[in-house]
Amino acid sequence: xxxxxxxxFGGSGQIGANLIRKLTRNNVKVTVVTRNIHQKGLxxxxxxxxxxxxxxxxxxxxxxxxxxxxxxADFCINLVGILYESKKGNTFQNIHSVFPSLLAKxxxxxxxxxxxxxxxxxxxxxxxxxYAISKLEGEKNIFKNFSKxxxxxxxxxxxxxxxxxxxxxxxxxxxxxxxxYYSGKTKFMPIHCTDLxxxxxxxxxxxxxxxxxxxxxxxxxxFKEILEILLNLINKKRLLLPFPLAIAKLSAKFFQLFxxxxxxxxxxxxxxxxxxxxxxYKTNSDIGLPSKLYFKDEVKKYSYMxxxxxxxxxxxxxxxxxxxxx
Numbered sequence: 307x308x309x310x311x312x313x314x315f316g317g318s319g320q321i322g323a324n325l326i327r328k329l330t331r332n333n334v335k336v337t338v339v340t341r342n343i344h345q346k347g348l349x350x351x352x353x354x355x356x357x358x359x360x361x362x363x364x365x366x367x368x369x370x371x372x373x374x375x376x377x378x379a380d381f382c383i384n385l386v387g388i389l390y391e392s393k394k395g396n397t398f399q400n401i402h403s404v405f406p407s408l409l410a411k412x413x414x415x416x417x418x419x420x421x422x423x424x425x426x427x428x429x430x431x432x433x434x435x436x437y438a439i440s441k442l443e444g445e446k447n448i449f450k451n452f453s454k455x456x457x458x459x460x461x462x463x464x465x466x467x468x469x470x471x472x473x474x475x476x477x478x479x480x481x482x483x484x485x486x487y488y489s490g491k492t493k494f495m496p497i498h499c500t501d502l503x504x505x506x507x508x509x510x511x512x513x514x515x516x517x518x519x520x521x522x523x524x525x526x527x528x529f530k531e532i533l534e535i536l537l538n539l540i541n542k543k544r545l546l547l548p549f550p551l552a553i554a555k556l557s558a559k560f561f562q563l564f565x566x567x568x569x570x571x572x573x574x575x576x577x578x579x580x581x582x583x584x585x586x587y588k589t590n591s592d593i594g595l596p597s598k599l600y601f602k603d604e605v606k607k608y609s610y611m612x613x614x615x616x617x618x619x620x621x622x623x624x625x626x627x628x629x630x631x632x
Contacts, residue, residue: 309333309334309335309358310333310334310335310380310510311334311335311336311337311378311379311380311381312329312334312335312336312337312379312380312381312382312383312510313336313337313339313376313379313382314326314336314337314338314339314382314383314385315339315366315382315383315384315385315386315409316384316385316386316387316424317336317338317339317340317350318338318340318349318350319385320463320465320468320469320499321385321424321463321499321503322338322350322385323349323350323353323467324465324499324500324502324503325383325385325503325506325507326338326350326353326354326359327353327354328503328504328506328507329507329510330353330354330355330358330359332507332511334358334510335357335358335359335360336354336358336359336360337359337360337362337375337378337379338350338359338360339362339363339364339366339372339375340361340363340364341363341364341365341366342363343361343362343363362375366386366401366405367395367400369408372408372412373412373415376412376413376416376418377416379416379418380418380419381418381419381420381421381422381510382409382412382413382418382420382421382422383421383422383423383424383506383510384405384406384409384421384422384423384424385424386401386405387401387402387424387426388401388402389437389469389570389573390562390567390570390573391436398436398439398440398441399440399443401440402437402440402441402443403440403443403447405444406423406444406445406447406448407444407447407448407450407451409423409448410447410448410449410450410451410452410455411451411452413451413452413454413455414451414452418452418454419513420455420509420510420513421448421452421454421456422455422456422457422458422506422509422510423444423445423448423455423456423457423458424457424458424460425441425444425445425457425458425459426441426459426460427459427460427461427495427520427521427522427581427582427583428459428461428576428579428580428581428582428584429441429442429459430442430584430586431579431580431584432575432576432578434575435572435575435576436572437572437573437576438576445457445518449517455517456509456514456516456517456518456519457517457518458502458505458506458509458519459519459520459521459587460497460502460520460521460522461495461496461497461520461521461522461523461581461582462494462495462496462497462581463496463497463498463499463502464496464497464498464499464601464604464605465498465499465500466607466608467499468499470496471536471601471605472608474532474533474536475536475539475540475609475612476612477568478533478536478537478540478542478544478612479540479542479612481544482544483544483545483547484533484544484545484546484547485547485548485549485554485557486529486530486533486546486547486548486549487529487549487554487574487577488529488551488578489530489548490529490530490531490533490548491528491529491530492528492529492577492578492579492580492581493526493527493528493580493581493582494526494527494528494529494532494580494581494582495522495523495524495525495526495581495582495583496523496527496532496601497521497522497523497597498523498597498599498601498604500599501521501523501590501597501598501599502521504595505519505521505590505595508595514593516587516588516593518587518588519587519588519589519590519592519593520583520584520587520588520589520590521589521590521597522582522583522589522590522591522597523597523599523600523601524596524597524598524599524600525600526582527601529577530546534546535601535602535605536605536609539605539606539609539612539613540609540613541613541614554574555571555574557569558570558571558573558574
């Protein structure tokens, strides 16, 4: 059987790298589009055997160049997304609404078998967030332009190369006090990158009539519980201090001035809302693909990098019996 061809946008991130390995191991050829082949190309190449991966350099705003890539594709997957806006044209509107709409139109023009788009969980409730509004608009544009589309709404995605667990462990390692926004009560269902890529592969290989799927991990954790798990794993004690909303807003105003902000006002608005299934759509469990990997168990595998002593810390190895007479 002829290998299928999958066109991937945003393939250099944590989901992309895992997905490329999953697809190519299962006889799917991938074309990965990146903005800077010199920065990202070498890493992307290592994710698959030669002959199964092709890397193309293109700006997502260059419609003519992007369109040429669709002629040989059977599927298209969009993993492109941002958590904050920049002054380089990377606005929520452009990235989450305009660009997915363009991809959907090209999928229709070249009659692709399936378009799969990664959105985000909880965006229906966060009506005061520019991020959420742009995500919802992007979803509407996709369905308007290409009916053979599936949208995945994952909760927080984690792995050893994420910007979630690793960033929090770095901050917890350095800061004696850590702020709890909204008293740390916001609920999440973190999903491991492997579980999410398994869902994506299933949809590509088997197809699906389900339009929107909420993708979640096997457990509900509050923000405070997540921080407590991370502190326990890196063997640190820190004061988790609830921040009044007024102070939280001031801190967000300050942090969003940085080139890579730790927190923005828009992200603070998102934190008001639980990141768990809405009950309005099917979840990955409903379609027979329950997540298997638990947050604490998986983060434990790489948390040693943030412990004093690293891999050889006494937290990992028990030296209690060394030197005792038998």
